[in-house]
Amino acid sequence: xxxxxTSRLPVFDVxxxxxxxxxxxxxxxxxxxxxxIAVLDEGDIALRASRGNFGLVWLQSKGYGMGAYSRWxxxxxxxxxxxxxxxxxxxxxxxxxxxxGGLTPLMGDYEIEARLxxxxxxxxxxxxxxxxxxxxxxxxxxxxxxxxxxxxxxxIWTPHDGIVNPLKLxxxxxxxxxxxxxEYLPHHGITDIVQQPGGDFVLTTPNGTVRARKIxxxxxxxxxxxxxxxxxxxxxxxxxxxxxxxxxxxxxxDTPMVTLRQNDEGSWLVGDSQxxxxxxxxxxxxxxxxxxxxxxxxxxxxxxxxxxxxxxxxLRVRAKDGFPVYEQSATHPGAFIVTCHSGVTLAATHAMxxxxxxxxxxxxxxxxxxxxxxxxxxxx
Amino acid sequence: MFRRxxxxxxxxxxxxxxxxxxxxxxxxREGDSxxxxxxxxxxxxxRDTAVSGAARxxxxxxxxxxxxxxxxxxxxxxxxxxxRVRDGMTVERQHGAREVAA
Amino acid sequence: xxxxxxxxxxxLLVVGAGPAxxxxxxxxxxxxxxxxxxxxxxxxxxxxxxxxxxTPVQNRAILGEDYWHxxxxxxxxxxxxxxxxxxxxxxxxxxxxxxxxxEGDGDxxxxxxxxxxxxxxxxxxxxxxxxxxxxxxxxxxxxxxTGAQERPFPIPGWTLPGVITAxxxxxLLKTSGVVPEGRTVLAGGGPLxxxxxxxxxxxxxxxxxxxxxxxxAQWRKALPHAWGFLRSPYLGKGLKLxxxxxxxxxIVxxxxxxxxxxxxxxxVAELRYQAAGQRHSMAIDQLLLHQGVVPNTNLxxxxxxxxxxxxxxxxxxxxxxxxxxxxxxxxSIAGDGAGIAGAVAAEHRGRIAAVHxxxxxxxxxxxxxxxxxxxxxxxxxxxxxxxxxFEVLYRPLPQFxxxxxxxxxxxxxxxxxxxxxxxxxxxxxxxxQLKAFLRCGMGPCQGRxxxxxxxxxxxxxxxxxxxxxGYYRLRFPTKPVTLxxxxxxxxxxxxxxxxxxxKK
Numbered sequence: 001x002x003x004x005x006t007s008r009l010p011v012f013d014v015x016x017x018x019x020x021x022x023x024x025x026x027x028x029x030x031x032x033x034x035x036x037i038a039v040l041d042e043g044d045i046a047l048r049a050s051r052g053n054f055g056l057v058w059l060q061s062k063g064y065g066m067g068a069y070s071r072w073x074x075x076x077x078x079x080x081x082x083x084x085x086x087x088x089x090x091x092x093x094x095x096x097x098x099x100x101g102g103l104t105p106l107m108g109d110y111e112i113e114a115r116l117x118x119x120x121x122x123x124x125x126x127x128x129x130x131x132x133x134x135x136x137x138x139x140x141x142x143x144x145x146x147x148x149x150x151x152x153x154x155x156i157w158t159p160h161d162g163i164v165n166p167l168k169l170x171x172x173x174x175x176x177x178x179x180x181x182x183e184y185l186p187h188h189g190i191t192d193i194v195q196q197p198g199g200d201f202v203l204t205t206p207n208g209t210v211r212a213r214k215i216x217x218x219x220x221x222x223x224x225x226x227x228x229x230x231x232x233x234x235x236x237x238x239x240x241x242x243x244x245x246x247x248x249x250x251x252x253x254d255t256p257m258v259t260l261r262q263n264d265e266g267s268w269l270v271g272d273s274q275x276x277x278x279x280x281x282x283x284x285x286x287x288x289x290x291x292x293x294x295x296x297x298x299x300x301x302x303x304x305x306x307x308x309x310x311x312x313x314x315l316r317v318r319a320k321d322g323f324p325v326y327e328q329s330a331t332h333p334g335a336f337i338v339t340c341h342s343g344v345t346l347a348a349t350h351a352m353x354x355x356x357x358x359x360x361x362x363x364x365x366x367x368x369x370x371x372x373x374x375x376x377x378x379x380x
Numbered sequence: 381m382f383r384r385x386x387x388x389x390x391x392x393x394x395x396x397x398x399x400x401x402x403x404x405x406x407x408x409r410e411g412d413s414x415x416x417x418x419x420x421x422x423x424x425x426x427r428d429t430a431v432s433g434a435a436r437x438x439x440x441x442x443x444x445x446x447x448x449x450x451x452x453x454x455x456x457x458x459x460x461x462x463x464r465v466r467d468g469m470t471v472e473r474q475h476g477a478r479e480v481a482a
Numbered sequence: 483x484x485x486x487x488x489x490x491x492x493x494l495l496v497v498g499a500g501p502a503x504x505x506x507x508x509x510x511x512x513x514x515x516x517x518x519x520x521x522x523x524x525x526x527x528x529x530x531x532x533x534x535x536x537t538p539v540q541n542r543a544i545l546g547e548d549y550w551h552x553x554x555x556x557x558x559x560x561x562x563x564x565x566x567x568x569x570x571x572x573x574x575x576x577x578x579x580x581x582x583x584x585e586g587d588g589d590x591x592x593x594x595x596x597x598x599x600x601x602x603x604x605x606x607x608x609x610x611x612x613x614x615x616x617x618x619x620x621x622x623x624x625x626x627x628t629g630a631q632e633r634p635f636p637i638p639g640w641t642l643p644g645v646i647t648a649x650x651x652x653x654l655l656k657t658s659g660v661v662p663e664g665r666t667v668l669a670g671g672g673p674l675x676x677x678x679x680x681x682x683x684x685x686x687x688x689x690x691x692x693x694x695x696x697x698x699a700q701w702r703k704a705l706p707h708a709w710g711f712l713r714s715p716y717l718g719k720g721l722k723l724x725x726x727x728x729x730x731x732x733i734v735x736x737x738x739x740x741x742x743x744x745x746x747x748x749x750v751a752e753l754r755y756q757a758a759g760q761r762h763s764m765a766i767d768q769l770l771l772h773q774g775v776v777p778n779t780n781l782x783x784x785x786x787x788x789x790x791x792x793x794x795x796x797x798x799x800x801x802x803x804x805x806x807x808x809x810x811x812x813x814s815i816a817g818d819g820a821g822i823a824g825a826v827a828a829e830h831r832g833r834i835a836a837v838h839x840x841x842x843x844x845x846x847x848x849x850x851x852x853x854x855x856x857x858x859x860x861x862x863x864x865x866x867x868x869x870x871x872f873e874v875l876y877r878p879l880p881q882f883x884x885x886x887x888x889x890x891x892x893x894x895x896x897x898x899x900x901x902x903x904x905x906x907x908x909x910x911x912x913x914x915q916l917k918a919f920l921r922c923g924m925g926p927c928q929g930r931x932x933x934x935x936x937x938x939x940x941x942x943x944x945x946x947x948x949x950x951x952g953y954y955r956l957r958f959p960t961k962p963v964t965l966x967x968x969x970x971x972x973x974x975x976x977x978x979x980x981x982x983x984x985k986k
Contacts, residue, residue, distance in 0.1 A: 041911070043912065106984070110984070111982075111984040113986060114984040114985055114986040117986065118984075167917075167918040170918050170919075171918060171919045174910075174919075175908065177908075178908040178909070184909045186909055244965070244968070245924075246965065248430050249477050249478050249479065249480045250476070250478065250479050250480065252480050265921070266430060266477045270965070272981075273980040274980055286576060286602065286604060286972075287973050287974045287976070287977035288977045289968050289971070290969060290971035290972060290977065291973045291978055291981045291982070292968075292981055293966075293968035293971075295981060296965055297965055297969045302480045302481050303480065303966075304964065304965060304966035304969075305455065305613065305964050305965075305966060306964065306965055307926070307962035307964050307965070308959055308962060308963055308965060308968060309925070309959075309962045310928065311957060311958065311959060313957075381662070381663050381664045381767055381768075382654065382660050382662050382768075383661060383662075383663045384659055384660060384661075385544075385686075386659065409538065411536055411538075411657070412658045413657060416657055416658035416660050419654060419660050420658065424643035424644045424749045424768075425643035429896065431895060431896040432896055434896070435643050435748045435749070436641060436893075437646075437749075438646065438650065439641075439645070439646050439647060439650060439893075440631070440632065440646075440647055440649065440931075441646070442529055442649065443522060444927060444931070445893065445927055445930070446894065446926040446927045447641075457926075461653075462522070462608070463610070466610060466611060
């Protein structure tokens with residue numbers, strides 16, 4: 001599209017800034033509630049967090065420090081089967097959702113005690129909707145994970161956890177866009193946002209201007225910058241994570257673990273690290289890969305001779321406290337910001353719960369905990 | 381089909397190695413890659429792919445295509461073009477994705 | 483469970499024991515650099531001189547004098563004092579932080595003390611019959627001499643058993659004296675095709691036909707470069723070779739389409755092609771494909787060197803200066819890995835890179851460097867004369883770089899041309915987003931056999947230039963390596979804290 005042609009585009013009802021998992025889920029969910037939708041995306045080599053994720057639909061590690069986040073996540077896991085079915089029916093793409101339960105493997109008494117204390121604290125927070133979980137000993141965990149290593153002396157299990165194929169998910173969303181009239185505009189990274197007196201937004205990009213009545217900032221790692229353009233102060237603290245990907249093997253693992261899973265195509269993901277690396281160049285580092293590999297081999301010794309075919313590192317999209325941010329700008333009404341690092345787990349609720357709220361023009365009080373006001377608590 | 385350039389000369393002067401390919405005994409030359417030994421024995425395909433089960437054989441002979449994957453002495457996903465034959469070696473066609481010894 | 487890992491330290495690491503690497507390592511050692519030459523194969527020679535110290539094809543007339551020239555590189559290397567690490571595969575290169583107490587800025591550049599911070603290289607050592615072993619190496623400068631690979635040749639049926647590259651066929655001949663029999667067809671273009679045909683003639687191998695995909699119009703385009711070719715070392719050899727081959731083997735020119743068809747047994751049995759507007763079919767037993775070679779860029783990309791698109795050769799090349807230096811400090815590239823120029827040129831570029839490395843590490847001064855490099859630079863100019871002619875003449879036709887329909891593009895993941903084109907049509911922005919759509923580039927070959935095709939197909943569908951479309955973002959490991967090996971590498975408290983996050 002040339003600069004001239006995008007400026008001839010009509011005013012969209014909603015422009016979603018960001019075509020990754022978060023933006024795409026929101027745009028997907030907005031269809032049917034709003035008229036015209038555009039999804040603006042950057043180029044092939046941008047800070048694309050959506051390419052760096054584990055594909056977990058995961059509950060048990062969420063919400064320590066914010067009970068409402070646990071409840072929000074539980075909700076999403078319940079909505080996921082409907083999202084998967086809808087995508088299959090509309091696009092023919094099976095995103096390979098499996099929700100058969102998941103484990104956090106623990107090695108030794110220290111880890112077991114630490115994690116049990118952590119889980120108990122989490123579950124007793126206000127705002128949490130309690131859900132089923134169990135501590136398993138080695139023997140019980142090994143019945144779910146054939147060949148579980150002896151170093152894994154215990155595990156936390158919940159039936160709500162599972163996996164999906166995140167690449168198929170992204171592809172399904174984009175395929176749905178192409179067949180339902182959502183205007184997908186790559187190479188339209190935002191350089192400026194201006195709200196006109198009538199309320200419409202004017203988005204400046206290197207390939208022309210796009211105008212919309214409402215906008216959704218789902219720009220992932222750029223949301224801090226974008227938020228500033230609409231009067232939202234969102235302190236970001238991106239975190240690097242490194243992952244090893246192993247070659248395809250026969251299907252062996254049906255119960256995913258938070259640090260090791262096998263996907264529907266047979267390849268394995270070994271993760272993950274959490275490093276405070278700012279926006280550092282996404283390189284992989286040997287000591288981290290060594291620790292990841294060591295841990296994986298102790299978890300499942302049979303993986304010792306399976307080959308890593310690639311490693312990647314990606315930046316988690318993270319607000320300062322690690323919890324999602326959902327907010328409508330007070331200074332620029334009609335501009336919504338959506339930031340989280342669990343774009344896969346929350347895709348269902350983003351599409352089926354959050355998108356309709358955005359279409360209606362207002363975020364309900366239940367989402368108040370997710371606004372940026374929590375970062376700017378006044379002390380006087 | 382492939383053959384040795386001068387079978388008689390090779391038989392006389394080179395050290396011979398015996399391997400089995402899917403249970404069948406095969407005599408080859410010390411220094412052969414497993415892939416070369418397979419070609420010389422008339423075997424063009426060495427595996428069936430994980431994605432579709434299509435038959436594949438060695439393609440590049442220099443270790444970059446990963447189409448020559450076979451199971452050697454029980455170890456899966458070995459590149460036949462990078463492995464040298466050894467006396468008593470067992471070579472097996474790989475069907476689909478590799479196994480993991482659970 | 484890190485066990486004691488062997489760590490080697492040296493001034494210079496040369497990766498790849500082909501002509502560039504052998505010459506570079508020999509020269510560097512002579513200049514006083516402690517040098518290690520690492521290579522995947524058990525014996526030196528790279529691909530062009532593969533098996534030169536062990537080939538059963540001892541009748542020199544078969545492989546020809548250009549091949550046997552490689553012997554002249556072996557003995558000087560063996561005497562040089564450089565260390566040879568065979569059957570070893572580099573899979574990771576990281577810059578090392580500057581030593582404490584120096585004023586290095588950690589980017590690998592020479593610090594004020596004159597000591598470069600350097601690199602940590604992880605590699606995998608193959609042990610026949612046993613598990614491979616991880617090892618580490620620390621060095622201050624790297625010369626990549628990993629050479630070239632054959633350009634992908636995606637025609638329908640190129641994945642069938644019995645379809646291999648001409649280079650593969652040549653390797654079978656060199657390493658084991660194995661040759662095709664029955665109905666064998668060579669198809670494509672480029673000097674290697676004719677060289678192989680000539681070697682087969684000398685070995686008594688019968689060829690059914692050579693199908694040339696070179697467009698007759700390209701002869702006209704190549705003609706302006708003919709002067710260089712006429713003055714080059716290629717002319718005499720080339721004409722003699724071509725004449726002999728054309729006399730003995732039926733040649734079909736102007737082939738515009740190729741398709742390999744499977745027989746009942748699942749292997750290739752028939753070749754269909756188009757030439758001069760007519761369709762043809764022939765029964766075959768094997769098909770040897772070749773349409774030129776391109777630089778092997780996985781390692782140079784993962785290291786972070788900048789690459790450019792070579793317009794004439796439709797491929798990516800690392801950006802290097804006349805010394806072989808890349809955009810990454812203390813990383814040089816010599817030989818075909820820097821841009822296709824042939825085996826003889828590779829030797830000279832290797833020596834030039836070695837001289838530069840010695841200067842970059844402060845072992846010799848600039849004046850000495852320039853003096854020592856002069857004769858190699860002159861030899862390089864002579865060796866590369868006439869190449870433009872070949873490049874223009876043998877430029878692969880678009881249909882053989884940009885397939886359509888069910889033709890497999892990504893051999894590992896079995897993604898087809900139409901699938902890639904469709905993804906490009908619905909807005910997929912580039913090869914990296916394409917991975918998300920189709921898993922292209924995610925298999926064990928790490929994009930080596932699909933990368934160029936993917937770039938060209940996206941360019942074709944979106945009417946963009948390949949240089950704007952870009953290439954896969956490549957990272958380490960640049961070759962698959964077992965989890966067990968990685969687990970034996972050293973960990974740190976920081977790495978443990980980043981991964982194991984349970985805290986009481």
